[in-house]
Amino acid sequence: MTDNAVETPRAGTRTPVTLLGLGSMGTALARAWLAAGHPLTVWNRTPARAALLAAEGARAVDSAAAAVAATPLVVLCLLDDASVDEALADADLTGRDLVNLTTTTPAQARARAEWARARGARYLDGGIMAVPPMVGDPGSGAYVFYSGSDAVFQRYRETLAVPAATTYVGADPGFAALHDVALLSAMYGMFAGAAHAFALIRREDIDPVSFAPLLADWLAAMAPAVHQTAAQLRSGDYTQGVVSPLAMQVAGTPTFLSTAEQQGVSPELLTPYFALLRRRLEEGGGAEDLTGVVDLLAR
Numbered sequence: 001m002t003d004n005a006v007e008t009p010r011a012g013t014r015t016p017v018t019l020l021g022l023g024s025m026g027t028a029l030a031r032a033w034l035a036a037g038h039p040l041t042v043w044n045r046t047p048a049r050a051a052l053l054a055a056e057g058a059r060a061v062d063s064a065a066a067a068v069a070a071t072p073l074v075v076l077c078l079l080d081d082a083s084v085d086e087a088l089a090d091a092d093l094t095g096r097d098l099v100n101l102t103t104t105t106p107a108q109a110r111a112r113a114e115w116a117r118a119r120g121a122r123y124l125d126g127g128i129m130a131v132p133p134m135v136g137d138p139g140s141g142a143y144v145f146y147s148g149s150d151a152v153f154q155r156y157r158e159t160l161a162v163p164a165a166t167t168y169v170g171a172d173p174g175f176a177a178l179h180d181v182a183l184l185s186a187m188y189g190m191f192a193g194a195a196h197a198f199a200l201i202r203r204e205d206i207d208p209v210s211f212a213p214l215l216a217d218w219l220a221a222m223a224p225a226v227h228q229t230a231a232q233l234r235s236g237d238y239t240q241g242v243v244s245p246l247a248m249q250v251a252g253t254p255t256f257l258s259t260a261e262q263q264g265v266s267p268e269l270l271t272p273y274f275a276l277l278r279r280r281l282e283e284g285g286g287a288e289d290l291t292g293v294v295d296l297l298a299r
Contacts, residue, residue: 014038015159018067020087021077021102022049024132029077029101032136032163034058043067045087065091073156077101081108094120097152099160101126101144105181106174113148113173124148125173127180128164135163143167147175190219192269199265229291238288247286250277 014037019030022044030053033040040058043066044050050060061067068074068091078084081104098121100112109125116123128135130142142164146153153160153168160166169175197215198208232238239245253274260267273293280292 015073015156016041016071017159018042018071018074019077020044020064020067020074021079021083022046022053023077023079025101025128025135026077027053028132028135029075029163030058031056033159035136036162038159038162039071041067041070043087063090064088068093068096073097073099073159075099075101080104081112084112096121097124097149097156098122099124099126099146099152099156101128103127103180104177106178109147109177110172110174122149122152123173124152125176126160127176129180129183130164145169145176145179147171147177147179148173194219196260196265196269200259200263203264228289229294232289232291233294238285238291240289242287242289244289245286246277246281246288246290246292249290250274250281250286253277 016039017033018041019026019033020043022030022042026044027049030040030042034053034057040053042050042053042058042060043062043064047060047062050058054060059070061070064087068088072095074093074096076084076087076098078087079102081102084100084102093116098116100109100123104112104125113123113125124146125148127145128142129144130140134140134142144160144164144166146160146166146168147170150168150171153166157166169179194215198211201208201211228241232240253270256270257267257274260270276293276296277290280288280296283292285292
């Protein structure tokens with residue numbers, strides 16, 4: 001078979017997959033598909049990585065164009081959006097189904113969908129909610145957001161679910177990236193709060209390992225508050241079910257700042273959020289929950 005021949009799966013066989021990009025995540029994806037018996041064609045800018053997977057049963061080709069020509073399903077897991085342009089510059093995308101797992105912004109995903117359509121391909125964007133060791137492990141909790149062509153998603157749903165569970169979030173190609181970044185942004189906010197908490201006890205005779213379960217349990221107990229925030233955003237009534245109104249919470253912020261000063265800890269992770277709370281209070285939101293901050297950010 002030449003490098004430009006398209007493999008047509010026989011009845012009962014696994015769907016062939018082409019994968020471009022064999023970094024840590026791409027390699028994990030490749031091994032999951034190989035372990036499940038999917039014929040896999042791979043390409044990577046650094047040929048040595050493709051050679052390693054060839055030794056495990058993949059078919060390595062010398063160019064991205066040849067890889068694209070091999071199968072209708074082409075999965076991209078490259079460094080960034082510019083890398084997609086570079087890799088596919090000489091590829092004939094006519095009739096191909098592109099599944100782009102490269103990390104991009106929502107705007108880049110939407111533009112890439114239009115670019116793919118103009119070149120005769122259908123497009124599905126993905127946001128991977130996992131680190132490489134989680135890929136291919138059904139019990140790890142790994143999943144991927146998908147958005148864009150519902151036809152592509154439905155056609156390859158079982159194949160895409162091999163490395164990680166799938167969650168389709170809509171026909172807008174930018175929604176997978178948006179969900180990805182929204183969740184990761186919340187994660188970094190949580191990490192910021194945890195960093196501040198550990199900094200407060202850092203110089204005291206408090207074992208951080210003993211403190212960690214208290215912190216983890218507290219964060220877990222607070223997490224369900226997002227449901228009330230969502231309900232308030234939907235209804236537009238930010239006073240619904242309020243237990244600790246904004247005015248009371250703002251009144252307590254000097255204690256947090258004074259404690260940080262006394263412990264020799266920078267308040268720089270707290271002060272921007274506290275400033276937003278004060279601003280909302282000044283606008284008359286004293287009886288509200290903290291939900292009004294969302295509107296301040298979204299202006």
